[in-house]
Amino acid sequence: MKPTESAAPVSRLQGFVGLTPKVGAVAIVFAFVLIATGFYRTLSEGRALFPDGEVGWSLAVLTGVVVGHLVALGRDRWSGGAGSGAALTLAVLLLYGWLAAGLVSLVVVVLVGVARRQRWWQGLLHGAVDILGIGAAALVLAAFGDVQTVESPWQPLDWGIADLPEILLTACTYLLVSRLLLWYAGAPQGGGLPTVARTALLRQGLLMAALIGIAPLICVVAMTMPVLLPLFAVPLIALDSTLWIARARAEEQLRDPLTGLPNRQWLLERIWTALEDAEAVGARSALVLIDLDRFRAVNDTLGHLAGDRLLLQIAERLRLALPRGAEAARLGGDEFAVLLPTTDSTTSAQRVARHLVAALSSPLDLDGLTLVLEASAGVAVHPDHAPDAEGLLRRADVAMYQAKRDRTGVEVYESKRDSNTPDRLGLLGDLRRALDAGEVELHYQPKVRFDGQVAGLEALVRWVHPERGRVPPDEFIAIAESSGLMPHLTEYVLETALAQVARWRAQGLFVPVAVNVSPRDVHTPGFAGSVAARLARHGVPAGALQLEITEHVLLEDPQRAADTLAGLTGHGVK
Template identity: 35%
Template structure:
């Protein structure tokens, strides 16, 4: 087995073996033809010799047959068997009686000789000659002279010739294989081996452009072209990795730290503060009336406002302070090395003043402000999660009180009580039938036809005003997301089955949380629900955010691989907002990349990133969905750039199943 494995891994040796086998086959075929010609010629020579012997003995045999002289007859046949090639000689009389016969004993034959004689020469080679005398001018037949030749010399000569021909063919085949092995090793496999060894040393997570610089393959043939293309691909990989690393740590709209990296900076700041006995302040900033501005003036204006907010924060903070965008209109500021609370108050006042100044955007003067929640390490918490939560609660206090900024205090426990109330309500919301699904359609960018929709949950009877994202976050943290997720999945499958008789198969995408994927029974529950409603698995799509996917990679990978094996479509939601390297992406069991809306509503650099993501998806055989399409201009360049599917308010806001049927499904009607 080791020899077979080695041969399979050596291209030169494989080629040499193939050449050897082909040469042997061709050589043996040519040898077979040559041997066939040789044996045919030997048979003809033997037959010709038999006729010559009969001619030489014809006169004496005729005289013996006419005179019926037994002595003369025996002399004739005896002289014939005395010849080396004649084995048997018989003289028959006029009445076909035997007048004389002579048989010569021969050496014992071997099985090989017998096989050659039986299959190639023929077991009976000789001849007969009728004997005549002229009586009264009339020829009279007086007997027959018959001989049979000894075939062993012919067989021996044939075997000798065959052995020499076959040995020559095998030596020729071996010589050709050795020459090809040498040529292939020097001209093909040796350069390939050097290229392979150099490529194997490249770290896919951190590729180095100099990894192939030592290769000196300067030929202009295919080998040189291969190396050139590999170097170009390496440059592209490096550029893509750099871009992805930037995307993984930066918010694409504001170019500030994203949620993942700002949380990491806060963790580092806590470690430093422990060592230096200093304090760390966390500022949770949420822009007031941002939703109204976004809805009334458009997302483009909203994006410009967020960029300006990020710039103002940068201008009023120190260089070693960290600024990150958590998403939407939320920012997080980490201030390190504090020793005095008064110092922090002055910083917060500068931030507040900067955010309150008028914004001049696209010829409009916009006035807004920020609500700032402040938590302090170690006073309000010892870890990242606690400090961010406290700052978040303080921000809500500032927003509700209208004070612009607020320090976290224990009195904010009332906020926690509210949260507990929501948690408790969520625990019973499914059995009380308080949820319903809206559906946002997805269209093909090529022909504008409906290709499916995304199911979005809505809470009918929530006890406190809270966004969908808000109660989903609480449900994930409390664990009620498991029951809610199962309800969403069942409702989506029931809707698929309900549409099937009249509209055929309409795919529905369902969002999946990290908490659901962590459940060991999640895959079984999904398959059970599909079986329960007899739904085609291909009509169900599961969406998981890139951040969750990378954070819980092992669990997610196993679960999604199992689901995809059963025909369920898997997509990465909010792609570009987390950290997903090319090496991870190529291994993930996914079908679709759902590009985050921040790339769609961004400016020119975001378009460049979108182009890269679409190209990367096509290279990996993945489909792309652009979410958050709000304007015709966005739609046009998304189509132009080759994005497969479109979703957003330009097409439709999330609507009920009845509205979806009346507005989009009529074309599917059977």
């Protein structure tokens, strides 16, 4: 996978997340009117736009070096908020006023945008907000009684300690106005500040400190020894590099180091934004969680390096199979997620999930060895299944594990099958107490031959809740299976059934009893031995007990199931 491809999803957080065209258009129009009016008044009054002579040429050379440096940074490393251009602009603002500073800003933004073939809207917006920041900072200077022009610059040699608050407030105003619009909307409601936005706050703090330190020095050198101005390119380039490293580290926190796909943290932040956008237009959003079946067997057999190579192939397949507008992430291990920011319906999201599962389930080649890793997917839709990002992720996870258990490939979230809802969690606690108190009943259903003779009995578990009344077996058994309470329920049923069989045999009634056993019981080490021990304790022969086991038990862990069945057969249990 190419680095630029792997980083692409994460880079979408940068730039203009949340900036609406209406806000951008207003900023551009206002900035254009402001700068055009300033140019017209200055030229009509016969005043200069920019200093000439040695100072002008030195500033032009420094500006050219800054532009060249920003172009060399590359398309993905410059988002318009570089420290070098800001420091240079603030220095010119302090010396010669807002119009000369606006000219420097326009030169930097336009030339860099043209050289990098930047989108015209992005370039215009960067230039507009920078000019608005310059105008706001100029108002701060005017409030202190300082209105600089090219003809009457502010003399830095006359500055003192009393001027420090003015310079500090000017720098802060410039940054707040010119940078706030570029990242403020990256913090979705309820989700907190995204990682990149938090790092942007740090970057702007570093930038403000650098501006206060570097911009006045540029002013002093410009008025005393302008020929040395180009030497400021070194600290300015170092400032840009520091800011870029901070941004790169923030992006690394949002990216999976193996596949290059975004990670769980990015996914949660992106879901918040997608939900807000969908709610604004009355649409739905969907999340698909995908887990690879039998991937652990690949790691155990071929090693983790082979597993990592397979994950790279899976990630590439997933990226190529994504429908338009969808975004993929790796949550860890062999678990992936696909966000559908907008979807027509639950059926559409389910159709996308089936397409993705089919793409990931086709044969993979690893050094000439053909492997088939089937996938299971769970789908959750906002607002049908969850109101927020965390809820959507959790419920997609519930649906995915349901698909994995039932081997259906794709499942859509259903609340009645979710054992983690508050209502079902309460029911789980009540079931545990009922088992401890012996309040769960066993009913025995006769098995009758065609000649009318009773061939045996089947133990059926029933539970009458003291407040809810009769609870359907499929409901509380599903809760027990998904919560880890199933072994306790199986022990209870076996113990109760064998005790009853022992009483019947003492009364002269010799009839076998069948008990249903869950897949988890069959895969539990020592299960066959525990059954034999119970038979011996109650004095019941093995032939009086039959265990009913569903056939898909053999598919999940064939070797362990075979060992358990062989152990039961060895003890004489059918």
